[in-house]
Amino acid sequence: MQGTDGPIAVKLFSDGQGGERPAVIMLHGRENPAQLPAPYLHWGREIAAKGFDAYLVSY
Secondary structure, eight states, X not given: XXXXXXXXXXXXXXXXXXXXXXXXXXXXXXXXXXXXXXXHHHHHHHHHHTTOEEEEEEO
């Protein structure tokens, strides 16, 4: 995705079933997901397992 200051990374977590489903947008706090990825990966997968698409936005 392109932002005003350059590209913005977005990672999709999905159950892979396709079709329409509700979505959650995950935003990080002070720590960037690249610096501390484990919690973001964990919760993205957990949210997807509950039937939601989760989008982790790294800005």
